[in-house]
Amino acid sequence: SLVYTKMALPVRSSVKGLSSFIQYFKVAKMLFSDGCEQNRRSAAVRVFSGIQPTGIPHLGNYLGALESWVSLQGQYDSVLYSIVDLHSITLPQDPAQLRNNILDMTASLIACGINPQKSILFQQSQVSEHAELCWVLGCLTSMPRLRHLPQWKMKSKQKTEGSVGLFTYPVLQAADILLYQ
Numbered sequence: 448s449l450v451y452t453k454m455a456l457p458v459r460s461s462v463k464g465l466s467s468f469i470q471y472f473k474v475a476k477m478l479f480s481d482g483c484e485q486n487r488r489s490a491a492v493r494v495f496s497g498i499q500p501t502g503i504p505h506l507g508n509y510l511g512a513l514e515s516w517v518s519l520q521g522q523y524d525s526v527l528y529s530i531v532d533l534h535s536i537t538l539p540q541d542p543a544q545l546r547n548n549i550l551d552m553t554a555s556l557i558a559c560g561i562n563p564q565k566s567i568l569f570q571q572s573q574v575s576e577h578a579e580l581c582w583v584l585g586c587l588t589s590m591p592r593l594r595h596l597p598q599w600k601m602k603s604k605q606k607t608e609g610s611v612g613l614f615t616y617p618v619l620q621a622a623d624i625l626l627y628q
Contacts, residue, residue, distance in 0.1 A: 472598035482527065494523050495627040497531035497571065500548040504556050527567035527627055528556065533571050533619060537612040571623070580622035585615050593617065 496516060498504075504513060520526050530552050549570060560613065561568055571577050593599060596617050599609065 450480060483490075491528070493522050493627055494519050495527040495624065497525045497529040497534070498552065498556075499535045500530050500532050500545065500552040501535070502548045502551045503557070504552070504625070509526055509559060513556070513559045514563075520560075520562055520565040528561060528566055528568050529623070530556075530569070530572045531571045531623070534616065537610055537616055547579070574626075576626055577619070580626055581619045584622055584625075585618045588615075590614075612621055 530549055593614055598615055598616050
């Protein structure tokens with residue numbers, strides 16, 4: 448528990464210092480919500496989202512995703528969060544550092560409020576169906592279609608060439624989503 452608290456402390460203290468910034472997002476969320484006061488727990492909705500194991504999350508991660516991840520646990524009965532390590536290996540990774548980043552991200556998510564009693568938290572590569580469905584979808588996806596997707600256009604401009612993993616990144620994203628639909 449002390450380890451989790453130490454890891455989340457910079458995130459929490461930074462958030463306290465930016466309370467007006469956070470308040471702005473809460474007001475914006477209310478302005479753009481559908482206004483319905485229905486009980487969303489009763490709907491048969493499954494929530495799935497993933498985060499790359501980049502180590503300890505920064506304030507942008509917290510405000511951009513993790514804050515809403517924590518609140519979604521109370522709104523829906525089926526909530527799944529994944530540490531998407533297969534996505535992270537589209538660029539070269541030191542295996543030991545990647546393992547440490549996965550552990551750091553897991554501890555940080557729990558410290559930020561992801562509750563394993565209310566949601567499922569898992570490592571993507573430990574569920575073989577992600578890679579298997581990616582392979583099947585990749586066999587059905589044309590190369591010209593993948594060349595036109597924004598992920599490939601942006602990343603391949605930064606380098607002289609990109610990896611096959613980067614090229615098929617959107618296929619893995621689709622597999623992730625379809626597995627839990």
